[in-house]
């Protein structure tokens with residue numbers, strides 16, 4: 549099946565980051581429609597619910613439902629926050645939207661702000677995205693000059709201001725409660741939920757946090773209709789998403805395909821298959837925190853939230869990391885462990901200590917100094933982290949470990965030396981094999 553370029557059509561428009569080109573491609577049409585025709589928020593929310601749009605930042609929560617949680621008719625400000633922190637290893641889709649079609653994001657964010665009655669939109673962008681931030685800044689200025697944002701935008705009687713906030717390089721600030729703490733000027737530490745941001749978010753006020761790609765789909769859905777969008781995907785998984793493919797495929801890049809597309813089709817048709825026609829070994833399906841899949845699983849799984857959850861993994865951020873038969877999975881897992889240990893905010897003990905512990909064990913194994921006992925300890929530490937932390941980073945660090953060890957244990961055993969038994973006695977590999 550060819551790509552379905554709902555978002556990519558705008559990204560691929562020449563100079564699509566500029567207002568005039570975006571408008572020529574039909575941009576801001578949905579915002580004009582809902583304001584011009586006097587729609588109310590509920591109409592938009594009903595369409596989003598019917599479209600089966602799910603959050604594309606990782607968790608896949610239904611977007612229309614999330615917006616409906618914001619309390620109506622209460623005094624005081626409400627906020628819309630755009631999560632553009634994009635730091636999950638293997639993920640690079642939002643950067644393309646911000647750089648290629650920033651007005652699409654602004655249009656979606658203004659519609660969201662209109663629906664939840666927010667007058668301020670904060671775009672929290674990853675600190676390292678210097679050039680995308682510059683492009684975004686220019687787009688905000690253009691949108692203000694053209695009257696798409698600001699006081700009484702498009703004669704709507706509503707006000708919306710857009711603020712761009714650059715992060716300072718912490719992965720944890722992509723987690724929504726940490727992001728809000730950081731935006732308030734505090735340490736980027738996650739908070740326990742509930743209360744959820746929709747009830748008590750930025751500065752203690754009702755706040756919706758949405759991913760860049762999620763919001764960019766909103767104007768498209770309002771333009772093409774909920775039925776069309778829903779029909780592209782499968783039940784409860786509407787529309788397309790941008791799959792970012794990296795690793796050992798012939799053509800890495802961003803591919804926009806309906807949810808439910810077979811992974812096999814993505815890898816072998818769109819990406820041209822495995823580099824040098826080697827065999828596939830493993831795939832991380834949606835950013836480094838998602839449990840790894842074997843080649844057999846990759847051959848039969850579809851790329852949607854429910855199918856991947858059904859085999860114990862996740863669609864996550866839609867960033868696939870494809871690994872061929874020459875890949876040293878021990879090195880890969882060591883790298884992943886180092887990342888999470890470095891990025892742990894340190895607030896809770898299982899994550900702070902456990903991620904460091906897993907990294908040290910992986911280092912021993914990777915350097916050929918590990919034991920079979922180390923493999924068992926690694927698994928045990930990971931299992932002790934899971935479900936025992938303030939935020940999902942703990943699970944994000946533990947899940948890859950558990951999945952690599954359960955699916956590719958032989959790769960790890962092949963790199964460990966003396967066999968140490970629980971009682972502390974050391975048995976050499978040769979002795980162990982003799983027994």
Ligand SMILES: Cc1cc2nc3c(=O)[nH]c(=O)nc-3n(C[C@H](O)[C@H](O)[C@H](O)COP(=O)(O)O)c2cc1C
Nearest residue numbers: 603604605631633634635722723724758759762940
């Ligand atoms: C450790 C961690 C990092 C995250 N990083 C991001 C990120 O960079 N971008 C993002 O949109 N969501 C990220 N999320 C998910 C957000 O917490 C939140 O669910 C998301 O922004 C909601 O938007 P959505 O409903 O549109 O998906 C992260 C979550 C965790 C636990």
Ligand code: SF4
Nearest residue numbers: 893895896899937939
């Ligand atoms: S799980 Fe890790 S990153 Fe999340 S709050 Fe605890 S220490 Fe911080």
